[in-house]
Amino acid sequence: MLIRRAPTFRSSEITDEKLYLGRRRFIAGATALGLSGGIVTDALLSELAEAAKAPQGAPLKAPRNPAFVHADPLNKIEDATSYNNFYEFGVNKDDPARLGGTLKTRPWTVKVEGLVAKPKTYDIDELLRFPLEERVYSLRCVEAWSMIIPWIGFPLSALLKQVEPTSTAKYVEFVTLHDPQQFPGQKPGFFGSSLDWPYVEGLRLDEAMHPLTLMTVGMYGQVLPNQNGAPFRVVVPWKYGFKSGKSIVRVRLTADQPKTSWEKAAPQEYGFYSNVNPTVDHPRWSQATERRIGEFRRRKTLMFNGYADQVASLYTGLDLKKHY
Amino acid sequence: MWLAALAPLAYLAGCVLTDNLGANPIDFVTDTLGDWTLRMLLASLAVTPLRLLTGQAWLVTLRRLLGLFAFAYAVMHFSVWVVLDFFFDWPLMAADIVKRPYITVGMTALVLLTPLALTSTAGMVKRLGARAWRRLHRLVYVAAILGVLHYLWLAKVGVKTPWVYAAILALLLGIRIVAAVRRRASAPRAGASVEAARARWVKRRLEDTRPR
Numbered sequence: 001m002l003i004r005r006a007p008t009f010r011s012s013e014i015t016d017e018k019l020y021l022g023r024r025r026f027i028a029g030a031t032a033l034g035l036s037g038g039i040v041t042d043a044l045l046s047e048l049a050e051a052a053k054a055p056q057g058a059p060l061k062a063p064r065n066p067a068f069v070h071a072d073p074l075n076k077i078e079d080a081t082s083y084n085n086f087y088e089f090g091v092n093k094d095d096p097a098r099l100g101g102t103l104k105t106r107p108w109t110v111k112v113e114g115l116v117a118k119p120k121t122y123d124i125d126e127l128l129r130f131p132l133e134e135r136v137y138s139l140r141c142v143e144a145w146s147m148i149i150p151w152i153g154f155p156l157s158a159l160l161k162q163v164e165p166t167s168t169a170k171y172v173e174f175v176t177l178h179d180p181q182q183f184p185g186q187k188p189g190f191f192g193s194s195l196d197w198p199y200v201e202g203l204r205l206d207e208a209m210h211p212l213t214l215m216t217v218g219m220y221g222q223v224l225p226n227q228n229g230a231p232f233r234v235v236v237p238w239k240y241g242f243k244s245g246k247s248i249v250r251v252r253l254t255a256d257q258p259k260t261s262w263e264k265a266a267p268q269e270y271g272f273y274s275n276v277n278p279t280v281d282h283p284r285w286s287q288a289t290e291r292r293i294g295e296f297r298r299r300k301t302l303m304f305n306g307y308a309d310q311v312a313s314l315y316t317g318l319d320l321k322k323h324y
Numbered sequence: 325m326w327l328a329a330l331a332p333l334a335y336l337a338g339c340v341l342t343d344n345l346g347a348n349p350i351d352f353v354t355d356t357l358g359d360w361t362l363r364m365l366l367a368s369l370a371v372t373p374l375r376l377l378t379g380q381a382w383l384v385t386l387r388r389l390l391g392l393f394a395f396a397y398a399v400m401h402f403s404v405w406v407v408l409d410f411f412f413d414w415p416l417m418a419a420d421i422v423k424r425p426y427i428t429v430g431m432t433a434l435v436l437l438t439p440l441a442l443t444s445t446a447g448m449v450k451r452l453g454a455r456a457w458r459r460l461h462r463l464v465y466v467a468a469i470l471g472v473l474h475y476l477w478l479a480k481v482g483v484k485t486p487w488v489y490a491a492i493l494a495l496l497l498g499i500r501i502v503a504a505v506r507r508r509a510s511a512p513r514a515g516a517s518v519e520a521a522r523a524r525w526v527k528r529r530l531e532d533t534r535p536r
């Protein structure tokens with residue numbers, strides 16, 4: 001596989017492009033105004049403001065939560081936005097940054113449904129009104145590399161409390177948008193499709209309610225870039241990266257364990273739990289060590305990616321070798 | 325030909341100089357060198373089918389160069405793994421060679437290519453005798469199959485590129501099989517002439533003392 005380096009760009013450049021699009025809409029709007037005799041309506045004004053506000057790369061401020069910081073230095077935003085696994089855009093690491101432009105993150109709604117007392121469809125703007133906070137987490141990919149990233153979001157538990165899971169709800173399923181027009185990687189190639197779409201991930205309800213589980217709308221003080229799962233994703237820092245579903249359109253509470261995409265694709269390689277565990281190897285690569293992006297030497301991988309103190313108790317009595 | 329075979333290295337050097345190796349430079353270098361090992365190997369295996377199809381006998385002069393470049397890229401690919409990836413952590417590497425089938429077959433392919441590279445000189449052809457030399461060099465088929473298998477096993481589910489290489493290898497070996505069957509069918513006359521052509525080629529090679 002030939003890996004081409006994505007053209008390097010600064011986040012400010014993305015902003016420029018999107019603002020440019022916003023400006024185009026503004027001009028179109030202004031022209032329409034001129035034609036309609038100059039009546040400025042509140043609705044039109046707020047729509048124009050919206051167009052300029054939403055795009056990826058736009059600043060998104062949230063106070064850092066001191067309870068969720070990391071001892072290691074942050075990775076560069078350039079690395080975090082150019083080296084991505086996001087098969088919806090393609091199987092190569094640079095595909096998401098290269099092809100991310102086709103994803104439209106507005107309008108966007110998220111259905112929260114299933115075994116809940118109060119199912120609800122949230123607009124992305126409603127989700128942005130949850131009390132947001134910044135948390136620095138380590139992200140450990142199953143391919144044995146890791147990054148330290150400052151995410152912006154709110155605990156999934158806050159969302160679930162609003163919809164009130166019923167007593168029969170045992171699992172939470174996350175479904176990613178399925179639209180080959182916006183996600184070129186979802187179009188089948190000559191040798192078939194890379195995965196079975198849509199992308200499905202899942203957690204046990206207690207994992208979902210755990211304070212570490214973060215519904216995420218931003219990173220590095222900005223709105224989430226498309227290649228990082230805009231506009232709404234989950235981040236579960238003690239599990240391998242693929243457990244953290246991106247561009248989520250549906251959150252469903254279920255009684256049965258969701259059948260996740262990677263489990264379906266290769267059950268002997270990827271389990272439902274997929275907790276970071278240096279003692280359980282992936283059949284093709286060891287999980288004992290990892291390379292921190294930006295570092296030269298491999299470092300030892302920590303149990304539950306260093307979050308053992310907080311999450312180990314979720315798994316007492318569970319054979320982690322069997323439930324990998 | 326030398327230029328074409330060295331271009332990927334120049335490309336890599338350029339990336340190093342301009343700090344353009346991406347977020348995970350070691351993976352990038354390993355993968356690029358692995359890709360070119362396999363491409364060179366398949367290119368060297370394409371020479372004979374191309375010659376059979378086009379009748380251009382001179383093509384055979386490219387074969388050794390391509391084969392040696394395949395070996396050189398394989399050695400660099402392996403060295404990056406030893407030095408940059410594992411930093412001489414021998415126990416961990418040994419465990420990987422035994423435990424990871426994709427590493428096992430990659431290592432086997434490299435080991436198989438080594439005697440072929442060592443016996444690639446005209447002097448060695450002479451010393452081994454053409455027949456034994458030819459038999460030994462059939463190992464390249466095994467090495468190529470293992471190389472493709474290595475890629476198939478290391479690629480994640482959903483990555484289809486290894487199948488492209490598998491298809492090309494199947495085609496290259498398929499043409500040989502068809503040619504061999506035909507040869508046998510039209511024996512003895514044609515078979516004899518092929519033998520004679522081979523003998524002529526070996527003789528030319530032995531007489532060719534130009535430095536390479």
Ligand code: HEM
Pocket residue numbers: 001002351354355356357358359360361362365398401402405427430431432433434437467471472474475478
């Ligand atoms: C003739 C022998 C070999 C050939 C043709 C070959 C070919 C390849 C190819 C095509 C790739 C994939 C590149 C990509 O993903 O774009 C690769 C990756 C790799 N090879 Fe080899 N290889 C050979 C020998 C070896 C040996 C001897 C080792 C180590 C002992 C090795 C270790 C690796 C590793 C670690 C990777 C990267 C895997 C990853 O990205 O996860 N290879 N090789």
